[in-house]
Amino acid sequence: MELSDARWRKSSYSNTNGGACVEITEDFPGVVPVRDSKIPHAPALVIPATAWNAFVATLKARA
Secondary structure, eight states, rough: OOOOOOOOOOTTTTTTTTSOOOOOOOOOOOOOEEEEETTTTTEEEEEEEEHHHHHHHHHHHHH
């Protein structure tokens, strides 16, 4: 999957010191690419959107 033109956004839970930064892009129908912002050229995880949505819903339910 070509991600060079993706518009990445940082998690609102990432810390402000430049560490522990997770970024996602929502530019791809049906999947959510996820990467570590400290290593932007490393391969991204590409997660099915249904699995990502379930993951986020579980996190929100536990917050």
